[in-house]
Amino acid sequence: MKNFHIFDGDVTSPKGFQASGVHIGIKKKKKDMALIVSDVLAEGAGVFTRNQVCAAPVLISKENIKKGKVQAIIINSGNANACTGKEGHKNALKMLELTAEELKLSSENVLVASTGVIGVPLPMDIVERGIKNAAKALSYGGGIAAAEGILTTDTGTKKIGVEVEIDGKKVTIGGIAKGSGMIHPNMATMLAFITTDAKIEGGFLQSLLKNTVDKTYNMITVDGDTSTNDSVCMMANGLADNNILQEAHPEIEKFKEAFHYVNEYLAKTIVRDGEGATKFLEVEVVNSKTFEDGKAIVKSILNSNLVKTAFFGEDGNWGRIMCSIGYADSAIEVEKVEIYLGDEKKTIKIVEKGEGTKFTEEEIGEVLKEKELKVVVDLKMGNEKARGWGCDLSYDYVKINGAYRT
């Protein structure tokens, strides 16, 4: 039993948030701009890519979060505004100013995010008109349109809402996200925007977001490439009127659970929609000495092209899994390793004491046909564990990313 209620919500589900998603003309036809606005100044928090080649909007949003409160987030898709130099920086600042002007806010309280092609200057005439349109289109039901406006190669929107009772008050958390290539954890690895009407202490919110990102978005991988634009940004506007949330609040665990759920859900949805993906893989390492040890192995398995193509081929090649465990940056005792492979219905122990067990081709074939698979690696070395999510590597991944030649 979960202590919270999950529903098909988004960033306008919490009290006092409006949003919009519009087509402004960066992309040919699809929506390419989104705006999320709180009725009142909100606590802001953000976690950003660790890629040294990071985009102008990332640098600017980071600064604004440090400065304090946030009231609006402007996002464009179709152009990452990355590797665009001084002009790119100026353009990102201009996006803040234009948004602030339309909404009558200070530009310090606005965040900006971009996603799309790297290295092409933003078409600022289009963006300028676009921001005006996005501001006009704002509505309390605009979260769905915003979820559409941030997409790139995604095949569908990614959104979620949860409600949790805190101090007898209904607190709502909503989120939207986009994938689906250049997805590799070293921070959020994509865009996600979270809103909540919870009243929450600003510093606490930032550390909560950071910890949650580490166990959710940072545990997913599509292709091992850490993008230049990854951002998870959030606003907490306090309109639910609960007692202020921080570590000592008696119901903080309940809130944390709900908050974690939203982010894990969005992270997994990004992987499910990974470029060309036909299989969703959950990898859990149990009984590792440390979380970091477990994480290194989770990532190593999920990033192995050979493991990924084996799953695409529905081939029970556990040797490739053992191999990828062996080269992870984490000491293991090979002769202790156990590996389980399963789906919802059935789990097969495929490795015992570091060696293959005697499963039949039919047995494993049955499991490998499923779309959602789970690999559990038992290291028998400690009491920590780590869990992550990835997908297979298919012809379509190559097609999507090498499209010019086909």
Place this chain on the structure above:
Amino acid sequence: MKNFHIFDGDVTSPKGFQASGVHIGIKKKKKDMALIVSDVLAEGAGVFTRNQVCAAPVLISKENIKKGKVQAIIINSGNANACTGKEGHKNALKMLELTAEELKLSSENVLVASTGVIGVPLPMDIVERGIKNAAKALSYGGGIAAAEGILTTDTGTKKIGVEVEIDGKKVTIGGIAKGSGMIHPNMATMLAFITTDAKIEGGFLQSLLKNTVDKTYNMITVDGDTSTNDSVCMMANGLADNNILQEAHPEIEKFKEAFHYVNEYLAKTIVRDGEGATKFLEVEVVNSKTFEDGKAIVKSILNSNLVKTAFFGEDGNWGRIMCSIGYADSAIEVEKVEIYLGDEKKTIKIVEKGEGTKFTEEEIGEVLKEKELKVVVDLKMGNEKARGWGCDLSYDYVKINGAYRT
């Protein structure tokens, strides 16, 4: 002008080496065993995979190299004898004993290497008969057959010979190697066997091999997977009768150059034949602070699935290259970075001061059509450099490694 002569040689080109390659029945039709033998006890050296899940033959050969001299190397393909537990260890030892018996050597002077499927016990009846046949088939011209016997998914043999004059004597170095999947540098990442008739001090030989491996085999990548069986093994039998080679020898640089050439040639040949590869990529990072900094960036670019698919698609997406530079474990100053892309005939500066230059689609398209491409990244931060080799990521890579489903 090179100080040495390159020719189409192999491991039996140096004086006093015999070899054979035979079909013993691990694979259906192709040769699956090779044997290389020196007429006299030779100095041995070896560098092996750093994967913790390493195969029994790796552990055993390592030990034998530590013990001293080497006179024979027995290799089977089609079965890696990895993740095969105590039985696998026993079987690898048995291979040594059988080889020693046939050749009337001590099993301490024999090395063993295996490559192929992980996790399947060696068929020892086949191997036993096979070793006898391999011993019978030994000849002074058997290097070509040996080069065939070690292959797995390779599309052709990989072999080379060089001659260099040392102390007025003709010294010959020969080598053979195999790829072509699970190729990622953290050691040799494949099998390579080098022979020479040079007289050379044992400890010096081991450190020379180690240093050379770090700049050759360890600088290539096909798919980012470090195998369980990677081995580069060598024998130097001294029959060229030069004065003993070591750091103080007046002509040591000449020998080092020739030796480096053999290993770089084999490493590059492995990448050229990478699974599904349609493009050969050389990446050079210049003006890095340290070799390690440069190496981290070389690897990051060559391992990026997005860069690899872009090259497959003949797409001049320099943003993906910048992105993969940015997440490498090496501090850079983005606004200094320059990137050049070229082939034999033409080089285009595609990035200046961290931003794209104004090249045309036609210009870059012309270059990208070539089969062999070079990327040079100038960091403008120091005086070191690093160079590595890789290939693109094609439909065929997915096909070869996910074959069961197609």
